[in-house]
Amino acid sequence: MVNITEKIKEIEAEMARTQKNKATEYHLGLLKGKLARLRAQLLEPAPGAGGGAGAGFDVSKSGDARIALVGFPSVGKSTFLSKVTKTRSEVASYSFTTLTAIPGVLEYGGAEIQLLDLPGIIEGAAEGKGRGRQVISAAKTSDLILMILDATKKAEQRALLEAELEAVGIRLNRRPPNIYLKPKKAGGMKITFQATPKNLDEKMIYNILRDYKMLNCECLIRDDDATVDDLIDVIMKDHRKYINCLYVYNKIDSVSLEFLDSLAREPQTVVMSCEMDLGIQDVVERCWKELNLMRIYTKRKGTDPEFSDALIVRNNSTIEDVCDRIHRTMKDTFKFAYVWGASARHIPQRVGLSHTVADEDVVYIVSAWKA
Numbered sequence: 001m002v003n004i005t006e007k008i009k010e011i012e013a014e015m016a017r018t019q020k021n022k023a024t025e026y027h028l029g030l031l032k033g034k035l036a037r038l039r040a041q042l043l044e045p046a047p048g049a050g051g052g053a054g055a056g057f058d059v060s061k062s063g064d065a066r067i068a069l070v071g072f073p074s075v076g077k078s079t080f081l082s083k084v085t086k087t088r089s090e091v092a093s094y095s096f097t098t099l100t101a102i103p104g105v106l107e108y109g110g111a112e113i114q115l116l117d118l119p120g121i122i123e124g125a126a127e128g129k130g131r132g133r134q135v136i137s138a139a140k141t142s143d144l145i146l147m148i149l150d151a152t153k154k155a156e157q158r159a160l161l162e163a164e165l166e167a168v169g170i171r172l173n174r175r176p177p178n179i180y181l182k183p184k185k186a187g188g189m190k191i192t193f194q195a196t197p198k199n200l201d202e203k204m205i206y207n208i209l210r211d212y213k214m215l216n217c218e219c220l221i222r223d224d225d226a227t228v229d230d231l232i233d234v235i236m237k238d239h240r241k242y243i244n245c246l247y248v249y250n251k252i253d254s255v256s257l258e259f260l261d262s263l264a265r266e267p268q269t270v271v272m273s274c275e276m277d278l279g280i281q282d283v284v285e286r287c288w289k290e291l292n293l294m295r296i297y298t299k300r301k302g303t304d305p306e307f308s309d310a311l312i313v314r315n316n317s318t319i320e321d322v323c324d325r326i327h328r329t330m331k332d333t334f335k336f337a338y339v340w341g342a343s344a345r346h347i348p349q350r351v352g353l354s355h356t357v358a359d360e361d362v363v364y365i366v367s368a369w370k371a
């Protein structure tokens, strides 16, 4: 492990002293590739470590989705968890109060979301400082990252945290690059372009692929703005995770109104004060939106819908998806469904399998034998 850290330091030093220009672009690209590979190794558990996330971090997933609370020490992560769930996580004014992953359940209109309170991370976390590596690994298993920030602290905190998460392969609020890469058994490398890339050329792509021992493969660059980093992300796709992130500024009770206003206007950002009980419900609602899920309530003939027990489906799901969530064979006997709610043109609307449902719709499915 020491070896890897040393090697990373060497490469970083070399990159730092290499001037960025057209002539060195290619060399820097290769160094970036090496660096990404080493960082991935850093996240692998040490031999004999059991392969888990580490003591205190191997919380099993439960509920419909998982949200990780990530942030520097003492920004109010545990205070927030204790506010929105029934779980009490220790709160104190000193750093590293929380030392393990503490799960809580956030109930949201019949959906159950697991919230994971985590120890604070510090600069250098990605290289294993503090319990940084375990914390970030836990964050990597989440469906949404809530980056909790202290509104009274310097603006750089956000970029620093982002860099730590990026360093271990988490990609925030981004889609996978539009590059097609398929390993082959033989036949050499076939590199093609749908658009001429501004930042990449064939030689560089060839050398990076060779560096990763992908001597036989098909590579199609689809966008003209594809970069070396994009190519590496595609090669390393098993170590990359694309996760939405919501930036949550806490402690707004201690900043000026002008500053608060400017924070609240930033994209993907919400503001709150756990202490003054301000904005908490807003944060919860934004979380739900970011998860891209919907709650569907089912109803049987002659009874009220079961509002305490929602079926959770992805956004833009159809009645067919709802059937599949209820039972594998449900759609075999499906005749039609009645829908009440935002997706219905009139109440109730009689629909088929292809009807797209909306959040909080009530659905009553009529099967062939029930008709």
Ligand SMILES: Nc1nc2c(ncn2[C@@H]2O[C@H](COP(=O)(O)OP(=O)(O)OP(=O)(O)O)[C@@H](O)[C@H]2O)c(=O)[nH]1
Binding pocket: 071, 072, 073, 074, 075, 076, 077, 078, 079, 080, 090, 091, 092, 093, 094, 095, 096, 097, 098, 099, 118, 119, 120, 121, 250, 251, 252, 253, 254, 272, 273, 274, 275, 276
């Ligand atoms: N002024 C103010 N203080 C707050 C607010 N929320 C939390 N705090 C205080 O901030 C301190 C740290 O809160 P914690 O919830 O322990 O923070 P944490 O992020 O879990 O800290 P670690 O577990 O140590 O990383 C405590 O003294 C809280 O009372 C807030 O909205 N405003």
Ligand SMILES: [K+]
Binding pocket: 073, 074, 075, 091, 092, 093, 094, 095, 096, 097, 098
């Ligand atoms: K604390």
Ligand SMILES: [Mg+2]
Binding pocket: 077, 078, 079, 089, 090, 091, 097, 098, 117, 118, 119, 120
């Ligand atoms: Mg804490």
